[in-house]
Amino acid sequence: MNTRKNITASFLMLSIACALTLILGSCNSQKKTDKDFLTGIDISSDDIRQHISILSSDEFEGRMPFSTGEEKTVAYLEEQFREMGLQPGNKDSFLQAVPLVEIDAQPTSDLVIEASDETLNLSYRNEFVALTRRVTDQIDVNDSELVFCGFGIVAPEYNWNDYEGIDMRGKTAVVLVNDPGFGSEDSTFFKGNTMTYYGRWTYKYEEAARQGAEGVIIVHNTAPAGYPWGVVRSSWTGKALYLQPDDDNMSRCAFEGWIDIRSAQKIFKMAGIQNYLGIARQQSFKPVPLGMSASLSINVAHKFATSQNVIAKLEGSEYPDEYVIYTAHWDHIGINEAVDGDSIYNGALDNASGVGVMLEIANAFAQLEQKPERSVIFLAVTAEEQGLLGSAYYAEHPIYPLDKTVANINMDGIWFLGPMKDVTVVGYGQSELDEYVEAVAKTQNRYIIPDPQPEKGYFFRSDHFNFAKVGVPALYASGESEQAEQGKEWTKNKNAEWTQKHYHQPSDEYQPGEWNFEGMVLDAELLFNVGYQLANERNFPEWKSGSEFKAVREAYMP
Incomplete structure (x- = not known):
């Protein structure tokens, strides 16, 4: 982990604060400066690249739960969180045991x-x-x-x-x-x-x-x-x-x-x-x-065995019993049927990329001189590829009370195609988190759009869904529809090509020299700032009218 410069306590420009205040219809006493958040946080493309390169290497054997690959992955994540100076997220442990049957x-x-x-x-x-x-x-x-x-x-x-x-x-x-x-x-x-x-x-x-x-x-x-x-x-x-x-x-x-x-x-x-x-x-x-x-x-x-969610905490300075939770699944599908002589399903995009971005966001929070008012949790979950099991177990056995959990921000498959003009929000229209994303995206000269392929049900296919099922407003957003230089059609074709040739295949590998990390940095900056806003206000974002999750949340909120 690179040595970091100290980062000042506030990152959002006054204009962002005003925009969010107008959009969300609430005022609060957050401490903000007019410092440009895009230059105020240290998101390193080199570190994201390093995380992805390590986690998706053959040495990690495709990160299948119950394997040597799990042992190496869990040890790596725990080591990274410790080096950042984050606290264990489950009392005195960085681990949450997830009992599974194979x-x-x-x-x-x-x-x-x-x-x-x-x-x-x-x-x-x-x-x-x-x-x-x-x-x-x-x-x-x-x-x-x-x-x-x-x-x-x-x-x-x-x-x-x-x-x-x-x-x-x-x-x-x-x-x-x-x-x-x-x-x-x-x-x-x-x-x-x-x-x-x-x-x-x-x-x-x-x-x-x-x-x-x-x-x-x-x-x-x-x-x-x-x-x-x-x-x-x-x-x-x-x-x-x-x-x-x-x-x-x-x-x-x-x-x-x-x-x-x-x-x-x-x-x-x-x-x-x-x-x-x-x-x-x-x-x-x-x-x-x-x-x-x-x-x-x-x-x-x-056989019965136990896998591990890995969880770290940055305790809030004023409201430590309220929580913003970032998630990314660390697992992939391990060693399986050989394709063109390769049997290791490395899972570089799916989901070493999401883990790498989450680790960078965690490090940015850890380097703050003044900690956020609410606690921020970083949860790397197991067995997503087996049916979202690690997040399902957390949702059924939450370490932090659901009525004190402000929101979930999930990262799964952050594109390596370079900077994107868009921010695609999967499940757009479900919750007020849309407005948080829009306000920050504008400062990056980006626009937000709903998922252009809603028929594929991506809102139900990653770990944010288990938070939504128990009522926690959940965000799943990243740039994926319009590459800044190549445009929409080129990006669409690249997405389709990757799905056809590499999704859940051994060829989902990190390719040095071919991956462009600028888009990952933009997404990391955006998701950091959405979480930073949530961690420094008194508002609890809500589900919008018509969302199937609204009644679930309202049933237990004060």
């Missing part, structure tokens, strides 16, 4: 689909993937009746029930990815192309279990899923982690899986169903027995 579910057969006059054998990885959450030794599914259950959604507020009138016990649900609004060109139908939580695979698995289904299969389609089949293949095969269950997860389906779109089309053709998407979009939809069955065997090995 399940290695290996199908021992094809997924066999049988109709009265035809049999379809789907091959593992190429045409289907399947896991189980059950803590057992063997899963055997024999002749489970297949039922097309539309999008697998039960949503009373939309008067929608894809399981209406059917007993799913012993049956396997076949459901479509995303929700009915995607592609409908109707923003009032669900939320149009903006994915709701009903569109997430996590919800679909949960609902199928609530319905008592023996199995659930999601039909993959790249556009509504937001990622290609290769991501399913790499993410839903091999060992998987879950929070330790009380019931050995016997309340979950025996298996949870995906099939590729071509295999799904074969199944629908065998069943005599032509327009399955159109049928599923009808509000009058009822489950459709497909006249065929599924059989599958899975060998299961499991």
Whole structure:
């Protein structure tokens, strides 16, 4: 860690303070100067580069929980926080134990689909993937009746029930990815192309279990899923982690899986169903027995172990019992199936970049001569790639009271394409945090926009979502849509290329000489100053009218 110059107590220009006061409609007695915050904080691109280079190196083995890679990552993060002079965030410890179960579910057969006059054998990885959450030794599914259950959604507020009138016990649900609004060109139908939580695979698995289904299969389609089949293949095969269950997860389906779109089309053709998407979009939809069955065997090995969230604290000077929490997940998916001879999934962008930026923000706070009025927490969470597990555990077992937690600021995948003109706010319109971002972005001559790909459900795909679920206003924002020199179309193409070729692949590696860190520095400066504002005022930002999280927050706030 580089030696730092001391940094003065106040960073926001008076103009920013005035803008925020007008936008937020509140005045407070914060101590501010007119010093330009962009030159007042020491955000080092060299240090961000160093963090990313180290964390995404082969030595860290893809940072899979329960591995040597976890041990090295946790030790590195703890060492960095100690060197900054930050306090342990969990009493006298920098660690929060996260009890998990590791399940290695290996199908021992094809997924066999049988109709009265035809049999379809789907091959593992190429045409289907399947896991189980059950803590057992063997899963055997024999002749489970297949039922097309539309999008697998039960949503009373939309008067929608894809399981209406059917007993799913012993049956396997076949459901479509995303929700009915995607592609409908109707923003009032669900939320149009903006994915709701009903569109997430996590919800679909949960609902199928609530319905008592023996199995659930999601039909993959790249556009509504937001990622290609290769991501399913790499993410839903091999060992998987879950929070330790009380019931050995016997309340979950025996298996949870995906099939590729071509295999799904074969199944629908065998069943005599032509327009399955159109049928599923009808509000009058009822489950459709497909006249065929599924059989599958899975060998299961499991072990219980504990992973670690890493947490540090900068105690507030005046209101130490109120907290602003920064998060970034430290994990990736470890060593997995080899691609072009490389089996280490390094996770440089996802998410060594977010961790590197968070460490720089933490160091900037640590170097303040006058500490912020509220406490600032830096939380590096585990097992995000396994289903946001580290943040879920924190949200269920918060170290700091939720009614004293002001906001969460999350960093996951900070682009290396250089300076961006935009600040893309995923979940824009949800909370008053939008206005904080806008005020700081203006001082960087940047503009803010909503997520241009709301159909991909990014708001539900990183750790801020678990804070939102328990009512804490959560921010997920960075530059990603318009590179300052190359423009929007170039940036869009680069984003698409990276998703297709490198997302959850061994090729997500740090490339010296190719990565431009100027955009990361801009995002670090922006997110620092949003947090600094929150840490030096008496306001608690709120969810906006219409947010599904507003009632949750209001239920426990004074």
